[in-house]
Amino acid sequence: MFELIKKDKKTKRRVGILEIRNGDINTPVFMPIATKGAVKSLAPEELKSLGADLVLGNTYHLWLRPGTEIIKKAGDLHGFMNWPGPILTDSGGYQVFSLGAKTGAGLVKISDKGVEFRDPIDGKKYFLTPEKSIEIQLALGSDIIMVLDECPPYPASREQVEKAVARTTAWAKGCKKYFEKKVGPNPPTPLLKGGEGGLKKNSVKINRPLLFGIVQGGIYKDLRERSARELLAIGFDGYAIGGVAVGEPRKYLKTVLDAVLPLLPQDKPRYLMGLGRPEEIVAAVNAGIDMFDCVIPTREARHGKLYCVKSRQLSAKNSFYETLQITNAKFAKDFLPIDKNCACYTCQNYSRAYLHHLFKVGEPLSLRLATIHNLRFYLGLMEELRK
Numbered sequence: 001m002f003e004l005i006k007k008d009k010k011t012k013r014r015v016g017i018l019e020i021r022n023g024d025i026n027t028p029v030f031m032p033i034a035t036k037g038a039v040k041s042l043a044p045e046e047l048k049s050l051g052a053d054l055v056l057g058n059t060y061h062l063w064l065r066p067g068t069e070i071i072k073k074a075g076d077l078h079g080f081m082n083w084p085g086p087i088l089t090d091s092g093g094y095q096v097f098s099l100g101a102k103t104g105a106g107l108v109k110i111s112d113k114g115v116e117f118r119d120p121i122d123g124k125k126y127f128l129t130p131e132k133s134i135e136i137q138l139a140l141g142s143d144i145i146m147v148l149d150e151c152p153p154y155p156a157s158r159e160q161v162e163k164a165v166a167r168t169t170a171w172a173k174g175c176k177k178y179f180e181k182k183v184g185p186n187p188p189t190p191l192l193k194g195g196e197g198g199l200k201k202n203s204v205k206i207n208r209p210l211l212f213g214i215v216q217g218g219i220y221k222d223l224r225e226r227s228a229r230e231l232l233a234i235g236f237d238g239y240a241i242g243g244v245a246v247g248e249p250r251k252y253l254k255t256v257l258d259a260v261l262p263l264l265p266q267d268k269p270r271y272l273m274g275l276g277r278p279e280e281i282v283a284a285v286n287a288g289i290d291m292f293d294c295v296i297p298t299r300e301a302r303h304g305k306l307y308c309v310k311s312r313q314l315s316a317k318n319s320f321y322e323t324l325q326i327t328n329a330k331f332a333k334d335f336l337p338i339d340k341n342c343a344c345y346t347c348q349n350y351s352r353a354y355l356h357h358l359f360k361v362g363e364p365l366s367l368r369l370a371t372i373h374n375l376r377f378y379l380g381l382m383e384e385l386r387k
């Protein structure tokens, strides 16, 4: 399931292989986000050629539109979007809670049973429960399924966060129970033999999706620890850290990682949800995180903000890269590629001046070329971190 290949001597960085039924994934890994069944502006073949192994689909969006009945007619999400590789799906909870934060309490009601909400587009009522979330993710054919959790906003009172931790644990139990009823119990956990320096493969062939728990607890060290311990007692194939990058000052990332990571087992993958900037990814990998997803490379590409390597000395400071705002006038007559050392399709074939022009006149090709380059930057960063 998760084979740890190498640990860095100076940091807590881990290089491993995550065995998923649709293919093995080298970790640390970055997942491009295919929110509604596509990474915006890219075809799956392009994603593959950029070096993406695993993509993230959003349960909330796919459940509302087009709905699982239509996706099931193509087999599952793999068939529907023509992506044969592994897919991780979130639980849908994060989008529902964000909807509540954006629209006020009117559209979203949370109870111990689940979350009731109205589709902001057509007003239709939905009820997302732990069981429903698993049912949808199974119908989507997800290879890594996330439990439903309650992600409190930032800032939130200690009392609010404490309640969210208790509910997250209760929902995690509900998710696991339903998951096991549908797909059978966990296979025996592959244990790593030999200890440090002599790790040997001893894993079981995976033919079912994996189920990950999500640690909550906000910025409170003891609540993070409590959440992690309660999830460990339930037992999952991997552990995610949620409730980060929700608007809290970035200094709290260290507090959260320091509280949670020492409690997590070495032989299970660790996923930091929704993060982050390149230097944050380097810092989190050095702390022992294996998996990431983030909208930054794709969203910023669509706004003309392009990432370039400045130095191969990766660090937890942002000195190893720079960003170009390609819409700036200074690029109008710049016929260099975005990054002369980048091997991506965009940098091999197009100039900054051409990209600048495409953005200025609103050509859709600008989105595709910029997304290709930024994803290549992020995926290249992960390749460097795996070395």
Ligand SMILES: [Zn+2]
Binding pocket: 338, 339, 342, 343, 344, 345, 346, 347, 348, 372, 373, 374, 376
């Ligand atoms: Zn490039």
